[in-house]
Amino acid sequence: xxxxxxxxxxxxxxxxxxxxxxxxxxxxxxxxxxxxxxxxxxxxxxxxxxxxxxxxxxxxxxxxxxxxxxxxxxxxxxxxxxxxxxxxxxxxxxxxxxxxxxxxxxxxxxxxxxxxxxxxxxxxxxxxxxxxxxxxxxxxxxxxxxxxxxxxxxxxxxxxxxxxxxxxxxxxxxxxxxxxxxxxxxxxxxxxxxxxxxxxxxxxxxxxxxxxxxxxxxxxxxxxxxxxxxxxxxxxxxxxxxxxxxxxxxxx
Amino acid sequence: xxxxxxxxxxxxxxxxxxxxxxxxxxxxxxxxxxxxxxxxxxxxxxxxxxxxxxxxxxxxxxxxxxxxxxxxxxxxxxxxxxxxxxxxxxxxxxxxxxxxxxxxxxxxxxxxxxxxxxxxxxxxxxxxxxxxxxxxxxxxxxxxxxxxxxxxxxxxxxxxxxxxxxxxxxxxxxxxxxxxxxxxxxxxxxxxxxxxxxxxxxxxxxxxxxxxxxxxxxxxxxxxxxxxxxxxxxxxxxxxxxxxxxxxxxxxxxxxxxxxxxxxxxxxxxxxxxxxxxxxxxxxxxxxxxxxxxxxxxxxxxxxxxxxxxxxxxxxxxxxxxxxxxxxxxxxxxxxxxxxxxxxxxxxxxxxxxxxxxxxxxxxxxxxxxxxxxxxxxxxxxxxxxxxxxxxxxxxxxxxxxxxxxxx
Numbered sequence: 001x002x003x004x005x006x007x008x009x010x011x012x013x014x015x016x017x018x019x020x021x022x023x024x025x026x027x028x029x030x031x032x033x034x035x036x037x038x039x040x041x042x043x044x045x046x047x048x049x050x051x052x053x054x055x056x057x058x059x060x061x062x063x064x065x066x067x068x069x070x071x072x073x074x075x076x077x078x079x080x081x082x083x084x085x086x087x088x089x090x091x092x093x094x095x096x097x098x099x100x101x102x103x104x105x106x107x108x109x110x111x112x113x114x115x116x117x118x119x120x121x122x123x124x125x126x127x128x129x130x131x132x133x134x135x136x137x138x139x140x141x142x143x144x145x146x147x148x149x150x151x152x153x154x155x156x157x158x159x160x161x162x163x164x165x166x167x168x169x170x171x172x173x174x175x176x177x178x179x180x181x182x183x184x185x186x187x188x189x190x191x192x193x194x195x196x197x198x199x200x201x202x203x204x205x206x207x208x209x210x211x212x213x214x215x216x217x218x219x220x221x222x223x224x225x226x227x228x229x230x231x232x233x234x235x236x237x238x239x240x241x242x243x244x245x246x247x248x249x250x251x252x
Numbered sequence: 253x254x255x256x257x258x259x260x261x262x263x264x265x266x267x268x269x270x271x272x273x274x275x276x277x278x279x280x281x282x283x284x285x286x287x288x289x290x291x292x293x294x295x296x297x298x299x300x301x302x303x304x305x306x307x308x309x310x311x312x313x314x315x316x317x318x319x320x321x322x323x324x325x326x327x328x329x330x331x332x333x334x335x336x337x338x339x340x341x342x343x344x345x346x347x348x349x350x351x352x353x354x355x356x357x358x359x360x361x362x363x364x365x366x367x368x369x370x371x372x373x374x375x376x377x378x379x380x381x382x383x384x385x386x387x388x389x390x391x392x393x394x395x396x397x398x399x400x401x402x403x404x405x406x407x408x409x410x411x412x413x414x415x416x417x418x419x420x421x422x423x424x425x426x427x428x429x430x431x432x433x434x435x436x437x438x439x440x441x442x443x444x445x446x447x448x449x450x451x452x453x454x455x456x457x458x459x460x461x462x463x464x465x466x467x468x469x470x471x472x473x474x475x476x477x478x479x480x481x482x483x484x485x486x487x488x489x490x491x492x493x494x495x496x497x498x499x500x501x502x503x504x505x506x507x508x509x510x511x512x513x514x515x516x517x518x519x520x521x522x523x524x525x526x527x528x529x530x531x532x533x534x535x536x537x538x539x540x541x542x543x544x545x546x547x548x549x550x551x552x553x554x555x556x557x558x559x560x561x562x563x564x565x566x567x568x569x570x571x572x573x574x575x576x577x578x579x580x581x582x583x584x585x586x587x588x589x590x591x592x593x594x595x596x597x598x599x600x601x602x603x604x605x606x607x608x609x610x611x612x613x614x615x616x617x618x619x620x621x622x623x624x625x626x627x628x629x630x631x632x633x634x635x636x637x638x639x640x641x642x643x644x645x646x647x648x649x650x651x652x653x654x655x656x657x658x659x660x
Contacts, residue, residue, distance in 0.1 A: 076499035088493055090487050091491065092489065102499070115482065118478040
C-alpha cells in the first residue's frame, strides 16, 4: 500500500518550472530513493511534502490525508519527520534534551502548558529518550552540548530526534552530504538497522550513488522537474534515460 | 521541593536573604558616616523586591525564548493604573488591587503579544517598543479620563471606595492588608522599628508582603524553568525551525511566555501602587522598559537568580550611589592637599551623585564584555576560583543545573 502519494504536482517559480506534473508513490515499509542531477527539483519536491512550499497544482496524500496547506508542525503530528541537509538540532541544549523534546512533542501535541511538573520527574519520557540514545549509540554523549558534536554525530542526533517520535514516514534530505566514507557507511548501516527494527517508511533524497544503491528498494529519477523513471535499483543502472539525464548526451 | 538539591538550596538562600534583608542591608550604625550606604529602609527595600519580580518575569520571556521585549514597562504601568482604580472604586485593601493589576496586564499582554509575536528578532523588539510608547502617549493624552494625564492618577476624598466608605475621615486613607476596622489592621506603611544601640532595623508590612510575593514569583519561575514548557521555550531560542518540524507550534509557546511575563510586570506595577497609591504615565516610558532589560542582562539573562541580582544592583545604584554628592566627596578626600583634593573630587563627582548613570553604564559595558553571563557568571568564577574547582564550566550548566551563587 502506498503511504505517500504524489499526484500531478507542479510548481513554478517565476519563469522556472521547478516541478512539472510529478507522480510518485512511496510504498509502506520501504526505503524509496529520489535521485536526479542538480536542479532536478528534488528539494522543491521534498519541501512540498513538509508544508514549506505549496504546489501550484496537484495533490500530496499521506496515509490518505492531504498534506497540502498543512503547517510543518501539523504534518509532523500526522507522523512525518524530516532530516535536513544540514542538521537542524537544538545547538544550545544538551544531546539528551534534544532527544526528549520530540518525545514531549509527540505525547503532548503541538502545544501544552505543561509548566508545573519538572522534566526530571517525567520518568517515562526520560526512559524513552535514554533508550533512543542507546539505539543510536550516543548514550555517552548525552550531557554534551549539541553544537559541540562532530558533524556525523549531529546527523546521528537529528535522526535520533526524528525516530524518537516513531514517525510513519521519515524524509531524509541528503543524509550523507559532506560525510567521510566511513561516516557514510555508518549512516547506511544505521538506516538499514532502523528500517529492520521498526516499521518505518523512508524517502531519501541523495546524490551519492553508493548510498542510493546500498539502501533503496525503489528509485525515482527526477530530471528537469519530472519523474523520468521509477523502478527497482537493478533496472535503474542500465536505464538509458537515466544515463542521458546525468550525462547530458545519449551514452552508448 | 523541586527534586533537585541545587534548586531547593537556591530558593532557601533567596528566602533567607529576602526575609532578613532589614538586617543585611543595614550594616552600619545610623550615627556613623556610613549611614548613607544603609539600604535597609522600607522604601528602597520595597523597590528591590518589586523590581525583582519585574525582572524575574522579564527573564521568563527574554532569558528562555530570547525574544527581547522593549516595552515591558507598559505592563508595569497598566498594573499600577488598575491597582489605583481599585483603591479609588472598591477599597484600600491591596488584595483586589493586586489581583486586578495582574489580570488586566495579562489581558493587555495577550493583545500586544499576539500582534508583536508575528515577527521575531529586532522587529519584535521594535513592535513592543512602539506599543509601549503608544501606551505612554495615550496615557498622557487621549486616556486622560482614565489616567488623569500629566498629573497622574491619585486618590481623592471624593472617590466612592464602596467597601470602606464608612471609615472615611477627613484625610486620605492608606493602603492596607488587613482593614483598620479589624483588630488594629495592617497597613502597608506600618513599620516596626527595632533599635539596637546605634543600629536601627525597620520591618515594614509593605516590604514583607512584596517579599513574600517575590519568593512566590521566584518559586513559580523555577518551576517553569525546569518544566517541559520551559524546555520548549529554550528550544524556541536555539532553533525554531527544528521545533516546528518536531511537531510543535511555537507561536502559542512564545505567546504564553509573553503573557506570563506581562502578568509578572503587572504584579510589580500593582505592588508599586500598593506601596504608594499613585500611578503616572512615566512608569510606562521607554527608559523604564530599558531598565528591566539592563537588570536582566547585568544579573545574567537565562539564569534563575540573575534578574534578582540585577534589579538589586540597579536600584542600589539609583538610590544610594546617587546620594554621594560633592560635599560628601570633599569629606572623604579631606586628607589630601587642598588642590589635589579639589581635582580628585571634581573627577570622582562626575561618576557619583547625579552622574551615577555613567558608572552604571561603565559597569554594564564591563559585564557585557567580560562576563557575558552577567553577575551570576562573575560569582561562579569567583566561587570556582576560591574553591579551586578549575574544571572548565560546561555550557550545559547554564540553565539546566543552575550556577548558584553562594555569596551575595
